[in-house]
Amino acid sequence: MASISGFPEFLPQGRMVETRALKILSSVFELHGFANIQTRAVEPVEELSRKGEITKEVYAVRRIHAGADDTDDFGLHFDLTVPFARYVLDNAGHLNFPFRRYQIQPAWRGERPQEGRYREFWQADIDIVGLNELSFHHDIEVVLVMLEACQRLEEELGIPPVLMRINNRKLIQGFYTGLGITDPMAVIQIIDKLPKIGVRGVTQMLAELGTDGDVIDKILTFASIESRTDFAREVGALGITNEMVEQGILELETLLAAVIGRFPDNVVVDAKIARGLDYYTGSVFELELVGNESLGTICAGGRYDSLATDGKTTYPGVGISFGVSRVFAPLISKSKLVASRCVPSVILIAVDSDDQRAQADEVAAALRSRGICCEVSPNSAKYGKQIRFADRRGIPYVWFGTLQGQVKDIRTGDQEDADATSWTPPSEDARPQIIQG
Amino acid sequence: MASISGFPEFLPQGRMVETRALKILSSVFELHGFANIQTRAVEPVEELSRKGEITKEVYAVRRIHAGADDTDDFGLHFDLTVPFARYVLDNAGHLNFPFRRYQIQPAWRGERPQEGRYREFWQADIDIVGLNELSFHHDIEVVLVMLEACQRLEEELGIPPVLMRINNRKLIQGFYTGLGITDPMAVIQIIDKLPKIGVRGVTQMLAELGTDGDVIDKILTFASIESRTDFAREVGALGITNEMVEQGILELETLLAAVIGRFPDNVVVDAKIARGLDYYTGSVFELELVGNESLGTICAGGRYDSLATDGKTTYPGVGISFGVSRVFAPLISKSKLVASRCVPSVILIAVDSDDQRAQADEVAAALRSRGICCEVSPNSAKYGKQIRFADRRGIPYVWFGTLQGQVKDIRTGDQEDADATSWTPPSEDARPQIIQG
Numbered sequence: 001m002a003s004i005s006g007f008p009e010f011l012p013q014g015r016m017v018e019t020r021a022l023k024i025l026s027s028v029f030e031l032h033g034f035a036n037i038q039t040r041a042v043e044p045v046e047e048l049s050r051k052g053e054i055t056k057e058v059y060a061v062r063r064i065h066a067g068a069d070d071t072d073d074f075g076l077h078f079d080l081t082v083p084f085a086r087y088v089l090d091n092a093g094h095l096n097f098p099f100r101r102y103q104i105q106p107a108w109r110g111e112r113p114q115e116g117r118y119r120e121f122w123q124a125d126i127d128i129v130g131l132n133e134l135s136f137h138h139d140i141e142v143v144l145v146m147l148e149a150c151q152r153l154e155e156e157l158g159i160p161p162v163l164m165r166i167n168n169r170k171l172i173q174g175f176y177t178g179l180g181i182t183d184p185m186a187v188i189q190i191i192d193k194l195p196k197i198g199v200r201g202v203t204q205m206l207a208e209l210g211t212d213g214d215v216i217d218k219i220l221t222f223a224s225i226e227s228r229t230d231f232a233r234e235v236g237a238l239g240i241t242n243e244m245v246e247q248g249i250l251e252l253e254t255l256l257a258a259v260i261g262r263f264p265d266n267v268v269v270d271a272k273i274a275r276g277l278d279y280y281t282g283s284v285f286e287l288e289l290v291g292n293e294s295l296g297t298i299c300a301g302g303r304y305d306s307l308a309t310d311g312k313t314t315y316p317g318v319g320i321s322f323g324v325s326r327v328f329a330p331l332i333s334k335s336k337l338v339a340s341r342c343v344p345s346v347i348l349i350a351v352d353s354d355d356q357r358a359q360a361d362e363v364a365a366a367l368r369s370r371g372i373c374c375e376v377s378p379n380s381a382k383y384g385k386q387i388r389f390a391d392r393r394g395i396p397y398v399w400f401g402t403l404q405g406q407v408k409d410i411r412t413g414d415q416e417d418a419d420a421t422s423w424t425p426p427s428e429d430a431r432p433q434i435i436q437g
Numbered sequence: 438m439a440s441i442s443g444f445p446e447f448l449p450q451g452r453m454v455e456t457r458a459l460k461i462l463s464s465v466f467e468l469h470g471f472a473n474i475q476t477r478a479v480e481p482v483e484e485l486s487r488k489g490e491i492t493k494e495v496y497a498v499r500r501i502h503a504g505a506d507d508t509d510d511f512g513l514h515f516d517l518t519v520p521f522a523r524y525v526l527d528n529a530g531h532l533n534f535p536f537r538r539y540q541i542q543p544a545w546r547g548e549r550p551q552e553g554r555y556r557e558f559w560q561a562d563i564d565i566v567g568l569n570e571l572s573f574h575h576d577i578e579v580v581l582v583m584l585e586a587c588q589r590l591e592e593e594l595g596i597p598p599v600l601m602r603i604n605n606r607k608l609i610q611g612f613y614t615g616l617g618i619t620d621p622m623a624v625i626q627i628i629d630k631l632p633k634i635g636v637r638g639v640t641q642m643l644a645e646l647g648t649d650g651d652v653i654d655k656i657l658t659f660a661s662i663e664s665r666t667d668f669a670r671e672v673g674a675l676g677i678t679n680e681m682v683e684q685g686i687l688e689l690e691t692l693l694a695a696v697i698g699r700f701p702d703n704v705v706v707d708a709k710i711a712r713g714l715d716y717y718t719g720s721v722f723e724l725e726l727v728g729n730e731s732l733g734t735i736c737a738g739g740r741y742d743s744l745a746t747d748g749k750t751t752y753p754g755v756g757i758s759f760g761v762s763r764v765f766a767p768l769i770s771k772s773k774l775v776a777s778r779c780v781p782s783v784i785l786i787a788v789d790s791d792d793q794r795a796q797a798d799e800v801a802a803a804l805r806s807r808g809i810c811c812e813v814s815p816n817s818a819k820y821g822k823q824i825r826f827a828d829r830r831g832i833p834y835v836w837f838g839t840l841q842g843q844v845k846d847i848r849t850g851d852q853e854d855a856d857a858t859s860w861t862p863p864s865e866d867a868r869p870q871i872i873q874g
Contacts, residue, residue: 004511007479009524011531012472012538019473031805033782033812035449036456040557041478041513041543042444045501057500063547064482064497064512074441075501076478087446094448096779096829098815101449106478110500120477135815137794342533345470357574368468375470378535378572392533 127319171248341394608685778831
């Protein structure tokens with residue numbers, strides 16, 4: 001059985017990298033009061049098809065021996081937003097709003113696999129959802145929390161710095177409406193293709209939509225605005241103003257100022273960002289890895305005026321999703337990030353002879369009782385062989401003898417007396433380290 | 438959208454219980470040197486159908502818009518053993534044997550849901566797999582590690598004590614063969630039904646198989662052996678002996694003695710245990726929760742002479758699987774185990790007025806820099822309302838003012854001066870506590 005394309009799996013030392021990344025993400029989210037939830041892997045197919053085009057990428061799930069009248073038509077979720085919106089409606093009576101949650105789970109899409117794009121991929125999402133209302137400062141909050149998480153990943157795992165491109169749907173829609181465009185969503189979807197099909201392609205598609213040449217020019221000039229300081233003046237110079245444009249600019253200026261205050265080098269306003277098909281209604285964000293732009297968007301999100309609704313109550317939300325597999329699967333599979341050993345054990349307990357295994361077990365128990373991960377040699381081969389057993393796994397220490405025995409650092413060859421009831425490895429060895437390969 | 442039967446989901450305070458349980462399991466496994474891996478959710482359908490009857494419970498996965506000639510016939514894995522066996526073959530050249538791994542993931546079965554039985558359920562598996570050979574002491578090891586994990590769950594989360602029933606396939610098969618039975622597997626499958634259909638049902642099924650009455654008597658006497666001390670004598674009294682019986686008894690005695698040495702009250706030999714359809718070839722284990730036997734088997738495993746094989750190399754294995762959902766989903770959904778709060782935050786930072794949010798953010802940042810989980814009030818309502826906001830979430834403390842401010846313990850009403858660069862909550866409050874409801 002060869003591996004299935006698009007479903008990445010890692011060796012234990014790769015999984016350690018992934019686990020460390022997830023731990024960093026979780027710990028930042030929890031520092032900011034986000035509670036963890038998990039949702040089931042499947043949703044009813046009709047829930048998954050609400051977003052239109054995406055339906056074609058859904059994996060359907062059905063019991064192999066389901067009868068023709070079986071109505072269990074499920075699909076694997078393709079993101080964590082749709083299941084979260086459903087979860088909020090299911091549990092609204094038991095949640096406290098504004099409700100802030102993080103969710104780290106795999107999602108599945110039947111896409112053509114390529115680097116950074118998988119059929120099974122892990123996402124780490126944070127969202128804040130309100131009951132009928134949600135203050136704008138939460139837009140700022142989710143952005144700052146995610147940038148803090150990215151900064152921690154940069155500091156602790158050495159991923160490249162991120163650049164967050166921000167924009168605002170009110171500004172875009174107000175601007176296009178001000179230009180006399182009746183279907184701003186159609187233009188948004190065309191501009192979304194700008195990086196792929198270029199100015200010529202976009203011009204042609206807009207013309208096919210019946211857009212005048214000078215309007216196309218203004219759309220393209222607007223979409224080319226990319227600024228850390230000056231975007232409001234640049235938008236103003238285009239001479240389109242209305243209430244939506246003004247509100248969009250105000251929100252965007254507020255968000256930009258707050259982010260610059262904390263992460264001056266990691267943010268830019270980019271007027272072409274719209275997050276394509278998603279039904280965002282205010283702030284939108286996209287992150288890329290500086291120097292790794294070819295990997296595409298590694299993190300994205302925005303504000304929904306209605307993340308969910310049951311007809312009576314509306315749940316506005318703002319959230320952002322980090323593409324764990326997109327960032328880490330290539331780094332792990334290319335060994336750009338590796339663990340210093342492939343087992344949790346910091347020490348191997350050597351076994352003198354098969355009938356003295358109990359003695360080695362006793363040493364191991366004494367170490368474990370103080371939280372030291374260890375394993376006992378599976379056999380009583382010559383010491384040289386047992387040391388090689390440890391070495392092949394990257395285990396740095398080997399224990400010889402009884403509770404009052406000796407510890408060898410197999411990297412240096414140093415060996416000294418040690419007491420299993422008190423010996424402790426140096427803190428940098430206690431857990432596998434993540435190293436840049 | 439109502440919840441889907443058999444796919445349990447929890448509120449954040451329930452998820453905290455589950456997370457704590459998983460953390461306890463992982464930490465025990467890592468103390469014993471088991472490395473974590475994850476496998477993809479899907480396997481080719483032919484991999485999943487090797488075990489025969491189980492096929493009918495598999496969920497098939499297919500792209501919604503797959504063409505008729507699409508050959509991606511996948512299924513969701515129904516346990517973690519089949520994917521692990523495939524993973525070992527896929528990665529054999531990169532693994533060090535004996536390879537010890539733990540794996541904590543959901544699995545899926547299209548079964549009729551009932552208490553403790555779900556269609557999506559979490560398992561926590563440990564296995565040790567060798568290259569062509571694997572010493573018997575690893576059978577003892579996986580049993581002791583799992584019993585240690587159960588003991589930790591009992592101590593820290595108050596789950597009931599466990600009883601492990603052990604047996605040995607060599608003993609069973611040797612015994613049935615010694616009785617002149619040509620298809621011991623058929624008898625094993627009938628005896629497996631003993632708890633459900635009783636002696637009368639089993640007698641009838643064995644008779645239908647063409648088994649003589651006195652042989653049926655011996656089978657039933659054998660299957661009724663349940664002993665902590667005396668099983669070898671009781672088996673011996675039945676007068677059936679051969680090499681397999683002797684080897685089975687020897688292994689079982691060795692395992693029993695080792696377990697009694699550490700967990701004298703948690704183990705019994707039970708000659709009717711065979712683990713039905715699974716292809717175990719030596720030790721078999723089943724665990725139940727004492728006083729909660731109706732929940733069924735919460736943990737099970739055994740020894741395979743061939744967990745996997747590629748024709749040239751054989752990978753014998755021994756492992757045991759803990760049913761996380763079976764144990765914890767009922768405890769969580771009945772609120773027998775609850776978290777002391779529904780958010781990670783130990784303190785809420787009150788906001789005096791909307792234009793002083795930055796001041797509250799500064800307090801929060803000072804606390805977070807020292808690992809203290811907190812959140813800032815979403816609004817600047819009256820203090821009483823902000824305190825109720827904290828109270829409804831179970832957040833025990835509220836911060837008022839600037840970096841040099843005041844902390845109120847809202848449970849006692851005590852309020853005192855505090856410095857955000859040094860204030861630390863009592864350690865018992867730092868993380869949500871898990872409480873027996």
